[in-house]
Amino acid sequence: MSRGFKGGVILPAGKTTRDLIIDIMPQPKIVYLPLAQYSGQLSRPVVDTGAEVQVGDLVAAPVDDQSVGVHASIRGRVREIAEHPHPRFGKSLCCVIEAVEGGAGERIREKAGYEHRTADELRAILRDLGVVGMGGAGFPTGVKLSPPPGKGIDTLIVNGCESEPLISADYRLMVEYPMGVIEGARIFQQIVGARRLIVAVAESLRSIAETFKKEGVEVHRLKWKFPLGSEKQLIHAVLNRTVPRCGLPWDAGCVVQNVATCYAGFQAVVFRKPVVERVVTVAGDGVKEPKNLMVRIGTAAREIINYCGGYTGTPAMIIFGGPMTGRALPTDRIPVTKETTAVLVLAAYPKTREQPCVRCARCIDVCPMGLMPCEIYRRITVRDYPGSDALGLADCLECGGCAYSCPSRIALVHYFRYGKAELRGEIPA
Numbered sequence: 167m168s169r170g171f172k173g174g175v176i177l178p179a180g181k182t183t184r185d186l187i188i189d190i191m192p193q194p195k196i197v198y199l200p201l202a203q204y205s206g207q208l209s210r211p212v213v214d215t216g217a218e219v220q221v222g223d224l225v226a227a228p229v230d231d232q233s234v235g236v237h238a239s240i241r242g243r244v245r246e247i248a249e250h251p252h253p254r255f256g257k258s259l260c261c262v263i264e265a266v267e268g269g270a271g272e273r274i275r276e277k278a279g280y281e282h283r284t285a286d287e288l289r290a291i292l293r294d295l296g297v298v299g300m301g302g303a304g305f306p307t308g309v310k311l312s313p314p315p316g317k318g319i320d321t322l323i324v325n326g327c328e329s330e331p332l333i334s335a336d337y338r339l340m341v342e343y344p345m346g347v348i349e350g351a352r353i354f355q356q357i358v359g360a361r362r363l364i365v366a367v368a369e370s371l372r373s374i375a376e377t378f379k380k381e382g383v384e385v386h387r388l389k390w391k392f393p394l395g396s397e398k399q400l401i402h403a404v405l406n407r408t409v410p411r412c413g414l415p416w417d418a419g420c421v422v423q424n425v426a427t428c429y430a431g432f433q434a435v436v437f438r439k440p441v442v443e444r445v446v447t448v449a450g451d452g453v454k455e456p457k458n459l460m461v462r463i464g465t466a467a468r469e470i471i472n473y474c475g476g477y478t479g480t481p482a483m484i485i486f487g488g489p490m491t492g493r494a495l496p497t498d499r500i501p502v503t504k505e506t507t508a509v510l511v512l513a514a515y516p517k518t519r520e521q522p523c524v525r526c527a528r529c530i531d532v533c534p535m536g537l538m539p540c541e542i543y544r545r546i547t548v549r550d551y552p553g554s555d556a557l558g559l560a561d562c563l564e565c566g567g568c569a570y571s572c573p574s575r576i577a578l579v580h581y582f583r584y585g586k587a588e589l590r591g592e593i594p595a
Contacts, residue, residue, distance in 0.1 A: 171391075171394075171399040171402045171403050171534055172534065172536060173531065173532050173533045173534040173535070173536065173567065174391040174392055174393060174394070174399070174532060174534050174567060175391070175392050175532050175567045175570055175571060176390075176391055176392070177331050177392050177490070177570075178331060179331055179332075179390070180331045180332045180449075181331070181332060181333070181334045181337070182332075182449065182456060183332075183334045183447050183448075183449050183456050183457065183458055184334040184337055184338075186334075186338075186456070186457055186458050187338065187342065187458070188338050188339075188342055188445055188458045188459070188460055189457050189458065189459050189460070190459075190460045191459045191460060191461045191462070191465070191470065191473050192473075193240050193241075193265060193462060194240065194265070194462060194464075194465045194466070194469050195264065195265050196242075196245075196262065196263065196264050196265065196466075197239050197240050197242075197262070197263050197462055197463070197464030197465055197501065198250050198260045198261075198262050198464050198466065198501040199225060199226075199236055199238070199239065199260055199261045199262075199263065199463060199464040199501070200236075200250075200252050200258040200259070200260050200464075200501065200503055201226045201236055201258060201259045201260065201261065202252060202254075202255055202258040202259070208229070208233070208258075208259065209226035209227060209228055209229065209233050209234065209235065209236050210226055210227050210228075210229050211225065211226050211247050211259075211261060212224055212225065212226060212227050213225045213244050213247075213261065214244065215244055215245070215246055215247065216243065216244060217243070217244045218242070218243050218244075218266070219238040219241070219242065219243075219244065219263060220238065220241050221237075221238055221239065221240060221241055221442055222237050222238065222439065222440050222442055223237060223238045224236075224237055224238075224294075224440075225237060225238050225244070225261045225263075226261060228293055228294065231293065231306070231308065231309060231312075232306060232309060233293075233306065234292075234293050234294075234295075234296045234297065234298055234306050234308075235293065235294050235295060235296040235440060236261065236296055237295070237296055237440035237441070237442050238261075238263055238442070239263075239442040239443060239462035239463045239464050239465075240263055240265050240462055240464075241265065241266060242263040242264050242265040242266050243263065243264055243266055244261060244262070244263055245262045245263065245264045246262050247259065247260070247261050247262070248260065248262065250262070250501075251496070251497060251499060251500045251501075252500070252503075253486045253493050253495060253500050253501075253503060253506065254304075254493065254503075254505075260464075260501075263464070275437045275438050275439055276437075277436055277437060278435070278436060278437065278438055280353060280356075280435045280436065281356075283435075285311075285356070285357045285358075285359070288353065288356070288357050288435060289308035289311060289312060289357060290308070291434055291435055291438070292306075292307050292308040292311070292431060292434055292435070293306060293308040295434040295438065295439070295440040295441065296434075296440050296441040296504070297427065297430050297431050297434050297441055298427075298441070298504050298505065299423075299424060299427055299505065300424055300426035300427045300430055300441075300444060300504055300505060300507070301325060301336075301395070301424030301425075301426060301427065301505075301507065302424075302487055302488075302491065302505055302507055303505065304503070304504060304505035307354075307423070307427055307430075307431060310421065310423070311354060311357045311358055311421060313358065313416040313421070314416070317416040317417065317419075318419060319358040319359060319360050319416055319419060319420060319421055320360055320361055320362060320419050320420065321360055321361075321362040321363075321364060321405060321419065321420040321421075322351065322354055322355045322358060322360040322362070322363050322364070322420065322421050322422075322423065323364050323365075323366055323400060323401065323404055323405075323420055323421070323422045323423070324347070324351045324363070324364065324365040324366065324422075324423055324424075324425060324428055325366060325395055325397075325400055325422050325423065325424050325425065326340055326347075326365055326366060326367040326368075326371075326374070326425045327366055327367060327368055327388060327390070327394045327395045327400065328368070328395060328425075329368075329390060329391065329392045329393055329394040329395040330392065330395070330487070330488025330489065330490055330491065330492075330507075330508075331392075331488065331489055331490070332447065332449045332450065332488065332489060332508065332510060333447045333449070333488055333507055333508045334447050334458060335426065335445040335446055335447045335458055335507055335508065336424070336425040336426055336445075336507075337371070337374075338445060338458045339425050339426060339429055339445055340367070340371075340374050340377075340425055341374065343429055344374070344377050344378065344381075345381070346428075346429045346432045346433070347425055347428045347429050347432070348378065348381050348383060348428075349432045349436065350427075350428030350429050350430070350431040350432030350433075350435075351363055351365070351383075351423065351428045353431055353432065353435050353436075354421070354423055354428065354431060358421050360420070360421070362384065363383060363384060364383075364384045364385070364386055364404060365378050365383050365384070365385045365386070366385075366386045366388055366400055366403070366404055367385065367386075367387055367388070368387065368388060368390040368394075369387040369388055369389055369390065370387075370390065371387065372387070375387050386403075386404050388400075388403050388404070392490060392565065392567065393490070393491075393534055393563060393565040393567065396534065396563050396565060397409070397415050397422045398415075398534075398535070398563075399534050400422060401415060401418055401420055401422065405418070405420065407419070407420070411558070411561055412560060412561065426444060426445065426507075430444070441463065441504050442462060442463055443460055443461060443462050443463060444460070444461065444463065444502070444504060444506070445458060445459065445460050445461075446458075446459055446461055446470070446502060446506055446507060446508055446509055447459075447507070447508040447509075447510075448470060448471070448474045448508070448509045448510075448511075449508065449509075449510055449511075450485075450510040450511040450512050450513070451478065451511075451512065451513045451514075452477055452478055452479070452481040452482070452483075452484075452511030452512050452513040453471055453474050453475065453476075453477065453478065453511040454474065454475030454476055454477070454478055455474045455475035456474065457473075457474050459473070459474075461502055462502075463501075463502060463503065463504055464501045464502065464503075465501060465502050466498065466499050466500065466501050466502075467484055467486070467495060467498040467499070467500055467501075467502070467509055468498040468499055470502065470509050471484075471498065471509065471511060477511065478513055479513055481498075481511050481512065481513060482512050482513060482514050482515040483510075483511075483512040483515045484498055484509065484510070484511055484512075485508070485509075485510040485511075485512070486500070486502070486506045486507075486508070486509060486510075487506065487507055487508055487510075488507065488508060488510075489510060490565060490566040490567070490570070491564060491565060491566060492508070492510065518575040519575070520574065520575055520576050520577065521573075521574035521575060521576075522574060523540055523543065523544070523574055523576060524573065524574055525540065526573060527540070528568075528571040528572065528573065529567075529568035529569075529571060529572055529578065531571070532567045532568060532570075532571045533567065533568055534563065534565065534567065535558065535561045535562065535563060537557065537558045537561060537562060538557060538558075539562075539568040539578050539582075541557055542554045542557045542558070542559050542562070542581075542582065542585070543576065543578055543581050543582075545557065545585075546559075546581045546582070546584065546585040546588075547581070549588075551585055551588045551589050552589075554585050554589075555585075555589055559582060559585050559586060559589070560586070560589075562579075562582050562586075564579050564582060564583065565579075566579050
């Protein structure tokens, strides 16, 4: 049983899509492939306007180890390479591909061996085939599997907790493709040289735990609490280790990888298949037919929602990701990226007026990082950004637990994101 972690909140799960098998969405007529698919450098276009591409063809190459390849997710013709809306960055350079009729959609790939590949060779495969963290962060996986010298990694943790409400994409991957998840995890284990492999899931997932155990994998069933899926909290719950302030998991001797990332890594290394699709949960009371969908990267939210029966009415909000940490979209024309875990459509959204802080300290009680959100908020409102940084602003997970618990309905995470941007010099003077 889990040791747990301090803080956090118990949320209604609302996982109404959990028992819906993964549906394969047909190829869209057009995709918008952002060359900024991740938290790294912009990839370099390697195709010209008018070029014809097959599924899996490279359209943008990595420029360094902090970037990854971007590949055509449909068979078609490159219409343009231009800026278009992006869910994380506002806008990004995109390779826009229009589908063409006829011909094979995707090449058949034979299984490739990897057991005798070096760690550097495997990391290069992950980079070139576009594998990034698919749990929401989007960081290049090869980099995450490259601990600095002296950082011995003894444990690889596979994060199958999925503690955000409404989302069940990782759950369905574990149910329908468990062997791919396991083999991907073992590939990552080989890369970092970890002697121990642990899969962490919610305590209610007994059948999934038994499936992994039959394959000789150590499983920890953990008490479901948000944000259990956050790396630092998961490491504490599983290993009772603390990642130091401003540190990374390898400072605690471990690496954490998401279920979907393991599956993508398996496909990349074993079948040399680039990341051209992913599973997303489509849910919320604003969409007629909630589903778990395998969708092509670059598909616009509007196309996905239409495939799910369309809107129930005028939506109040569309979110990429979970209701706690996801990002609200300004338009349904924004495309799915590799890090998009869900498309949530809300028919109504409570509009509450922000009230003054009443110093109740609920935000302090629930903060999983042990911060004082109310004090950080106060520093930001008076433009004391160095003061907010001294109080640990950089350690904020932006999980939203503080805002969820605030009786004054202060949008604390928005203030914290603004404060971080100020400290990075991203806000114009």
